[in-house]
Amino acid sequence: MPEPTLVVTGATGRLGGRIARRLAERDVPQRLLVRSPERAPRLPGATPVRASYDDHEAVVRGLAGAETVLMVSASESADRLAQHRTFVDAAVEAGVRHLVYISFFGAAPDAMFTLARDHFHTEEHIRATGLAYTFLRDNIYADFVPDLAGADGVIRGPAGHGRAAFVSQDDIADAATAILNRPDEHTGAVYDLTGPESLSLAEAAAVLSEVQGRRVTYHPETIEEAYASRASYGAPQWELDAWVSTYTAIAAGQLDRVSDAVPRLTGRPATSVADVVRGMPPR
Structure with missing residues (x-):
């Protein structure tokens, strides 16, 4: 039996795993490129293969033999961009035809959110190779909104009164699955994936309060307060910068735009933060 020509990366994670399961439900043969094959989901028609992004060979x-590859961005790290470049160069050498890359909303060289700059440079590297590509630029995950609140029920960050169009991971997975089923129809496309509305963090706190039945509030920090309140985690500077700049990007309005890409790709409305939270197990 020939090797599947569709490869999915990140299948041990929340987003890649969702996409792999959807493809399996549609009887699409796939290879799951993962660092730990023993952790890969056991799915019909799916073959785990061991490789990490930084291991070119x-x-x-x-x-x-792969034609289309879903490239879920690597785990956040100081060398993530280098890992991405290694992976892309290996894809070219392997003869891959089409790369579908999970990027970030507003990817740009001067994006306020520091990691969105890495996504931009990854996109540019992919373009420079001549590979056919499709970029999915996800807004902040709606699934993470409950985690923004501390144990005291307060969301803290320097987001001011800015808004973000939080997007459901299930919506991203459905959109990606639609693209992977007919990749040629999406060659060269860049899709901004968002929820159906933009919310301020005060509004997100109100949603959590209503849906989860607990009191959640938003406290807008200054940038100085944000760094000070996170210093105790002992994180490296690049990670602190990434955490804080998530909020400053919201404050700057760089995540405040609703796209129609999810309904266009999936054929149904995008999912609201409230509905995402309602679908979560009780905390």
Whole structure:
């Protein structure tokens, strides 16, 4: 039996795993390129293959014969951009034809959110190779909104009165699955994936209060307060900058735009933060 020509990365994670399961439900053969095959989901028609993004030779072997690859962005790290470039170069060497890359909303060289700059440079590297590509630029995950509140029920951050169009991971997975089923129809496309509305963090706190039955509030920090309140985690500077700039990007209005890409790709409305939270198990 020939190797599947569709490869999905990140299948041990929340987003890649969702996409792999959707493809399996549609009887689409796939290879799951993962660092730990023993952790890969056991799915019909799915073959786990071991490779990490920074292992050029392993990626070349894992992608041999592949036509379309879903490239879920690597875990946040100081060298993530270098890992992405290694992976993309290996995809070219392996003869991959089309790369579908999970990027970030507003990816730009001067984006306020520091990690969105890495996504921009990854996109540019993919473009420079001549590979066919599709970019999915996700807004902040709606699924993470409950985690913004501390144990005291307060969301703290320097987001001012800015808004974000939080997007459901299930919506992203449905959109990605639609693209992977007919990749040629999406060559060269860049999709901004958002929810159906933009919310301020005060409004997000109100949603959590109503849906979860607990009191959640928003406290707008200054940038100085934001760094000070996170200093005790002992995180490296790049990670602190990423955490804080998530909020300053909201304050600057860089995540405040609703797109129609989710309904266009999935054929149904995008999911609200309230409905995402309602679908979560009780905290």
